[in-house]
Every structure is written in C-alpha cells, then in structure tokens.
Amino acid sequence: MAKKNGYTMHPYQLLIQYELTSDGSNNGLVSLKITTEGTGMNNPETLVDTYNFTNKAEAKRVKLEDLFGSKYSSILDAHIKSAIAVDQDLYFKGENGFQGVDPEQSFYVKDGHAHIVFQKYSIAPGSTGTPEFTVKLPDQNKVHGAVQAIIPSSKHYIGKDGKLMIPLASVLRQLNYDVTWNGKSKTTEITKGALWSSISLNKDSYFLGKNAPHKLGAVPEMKNGYVYVPLKFLSDILNLKVIQDKQGQITISNAEN
Incomplete structure (x- = not known):
C-alpha cells in the first residue's frame, strides 16, 4: 500500500515493559505494572495493565476493596478529586x-502506596499522558475490623515440644482469616486481604509473605483431625495480641486493640 501510494512505509513497533512493584514480601502481595507503547504512528498509543494477587499456591486476586475496605470508593474519590483540583487544566x-x-479500577502497589491508574484519554487529554494518583495504604488490621477469638482452656494443650498448642483454623476463622488445608502437601495457607502465611505439618518453619521462614521451637501437630500450632505463631508471626487469664482462657485480637 505504501509503494502504491508513493510514501515511505514506517514499521510499527510495540514496546512492552513490566515492573514488579511488589514482590510478595510485603504481606504476600504481588503487584505488576505492564506498559505497552506503540511507535511508528502519528499518535503513539500507551496502555497500562496492572495485576495484583496474593502470593500463594492458588493465587487470589486483590482489589482496592481488599486494601481500603468497603468504603474504598469514597476514600479514593475524595483523594483523586483533590489532586485534580490542584491541576484542573490537565x-x-x-x-x-x-x-x-469502580470495582475493576486499575492500580498497582509500591512502597506502601496504591497507585490508581487511568488510561490515556480516559479522564484527560493525550498531553497529560496516563494519569496516576498515589494513596498511602491504610493499616490492614484496621481495614478488616477489630475482632476477637476466644480459646477455652479445654481447647489448647502442651505439645511434644513443650509449647502451648492452639487449634489453627478455628481460631483464625474467628478473626476473618481464610485458612486452607492441603492434604497432599500437608500444608496450611492463611490469607487475609494481602497477608499470606504458610505452615507445614511437623516442620518448624513458619512463613509470612516471601520472607525467610521463622522458627518457633515447635512444629505444627495434627490432633483429632485438626492442625495445632504454637501460640507464638499468632503473636510472633501474625502479630496478633494474645492474653491468657488465670483460668487458662486465651483471647486473641488485633495487636493495636
């Protein structure tokens, strides 16, 4: 077509770049920003795609509501409107x-902040580029609410390593964690929002995100079909507040409560 009409043909190229903005070590959240740019046209196109998910065997997508809570839209709308007001002409x-x-809003997470992304031309002229608005992430414990779990004295025991053992799933589900048991690998995965942790039966190796595993001086045990872990797993790994009264009853809550 170029030869027929007497003009020079310019090759069209796509440049695709990605940035791993969160590698899973921060509360188990993996965040990717992928930028696609087209060249060889009068008006080069730019497209930004983002992907956010938990770092676990069966990845779970993370949305803004997971990070900012049910009122995420009003929180973010107010912030973005304020930023736009400063540079209205853009x-x-x-x-x-x-x-x-909206619920499907594009964003990525980097250095404790959510970067809200809008495609080129969506809310601004092409000269503005691809608008992004940066918002500091709130404390995830506050986002998911202050709840408590109660462990009666009859529901915990001293394990073979001499540590106080508590039933993992029943306690964490009271605190709104998702707990998944994999019978084949004998591992349990724990998630809440962007937080991810993992334990393996009979292994003194406790993971939080992609950080090196912690040792607690005791291994998870199976008793009557339930997985038990050292009480210190809640306080030292998940950073939960643990209080035991004189009757042996244990109360678990978020660390700041």
Missing part, C-alpha cells in the same frame, strides 16, 4: 472528566 471537565473509581 484534566477533562464535566461528564468527560473523572467520575469515580
């Missing part, structure tokens, strides 16, 4: 401008 106005974030 953005469309009225119905063509920013209308609020």
Whole structure:
C-alpha cells in the first residue's frame, strides 16, 4: 500500500515493559505494572495493565476493596478529586472528566502506596499522558475490623515440644482469616486481604509473605483431625495480641486493640 501510494512505509513497533512493584514480601502481595507503547504512528498509543494477587499456591486476586475496605470508593474519590483540583487544566471537565473509581479500577502497589491508574484519554487529554494518583495504604488490621477469638482452656494443650498448642483454623476463622488445608502437601495457607502465611505439618518453619521462614521451637501437630500450632505463631508471626487469664482462657485480637 505504501509503494502504491508513493510514501515511505514506517514499521510499527510495540514496546512492552513490566515492573514488579511488589514482590510478595510485603504481606504476600504481588503487584505488576505492564506498559505497552506503540511507535511508528502519528499518535503513539500507551496502555497500562496492572495485576495484583496474593502470593500463594492458588493465587487470589486483590482489589482496592481488599486494601481500603468497603468504603474504598469514597476514600479514593475524595483523594483523586483533590489532586485534580490542584491541576484542573490537565484534566477533562464535566461528564468527560473523572467520575469515580469502580470495582475493576486499575492500580498497582509500591512502597506502601496504591497507585490508581487511568488510561490515556480516559479522564484527560493525550498531553497529560496516563494519569496516576498515589494513596498511602491504610493499616490492614484496621481495614478488616477489630475482632476477637476466644480459646477455652479445654481447647489448647502442651505439645511434644513443650509449647502451648492452639487449634489453627478455628481460631483464625474467628478473626476473618481464610485458612486452607492441603492434604497432599500437608500444608496450611492463611490469607487475609494481602497477608499470606504458610505452615507445614511437623516442620518448624513458619512463613509470612516471601520472607525467610521463622522458627518457633515447635512444629505444627495434627490432633483429632485438626492442625495445632504454637501460640507464638499468632503473636510472633501474625502479630496478633494474645492474653491468657488465670483460668487458662486465651483471647486473641488485633495487636493495636
């Protein structure tokens, strides 16, 4: 077609780059930013795709609601509107401008902040590029609420390593954690929002995110079909607050409560 019409043909190229903005070591969240740029056209195109998921055997997608709570839209809308007001000339106005974030809003996480991404031309002219708005992540314990778990004295015991052992799944589910048992590998995965942890039966090796595993001087045990872990797993690994009264009853809650 170029030869037929007497003009020079310019090759069209795609440049695709990715950035691993969160590698899973921060509460088990993996966050990827992928930028695709087209060259060889009068108006080069730029597309930003983002992917956020928990770092575990069966990955779970993480959305803004998981990080900011049920009121995420009002929190983020207020922040973005304030940022736009500072540089109004860079953005469309009225119905063509920013209308609020939605459940499928594109974002990535980096250095404790969520970067809210809008595609080129979506809320601003091409000269503005691909708008991003940075918002500090809230404390995840506060986001998911203050709850407590109660362990009666009849539900814990001293294990073979001399440590106080508690039933893992029943306790953490009271605290709104997801607990999944894999019978084949004899491992249990624990998630809550972006937090990920893992333990293996009969191994003194306790993971939090992609950090090196911790040792607690005792191994997880199976008793009556349930997995038990040292009480210190809750306080030292998951950073939960542990209180035991004189009758032996144990109360577990978020560390700041």
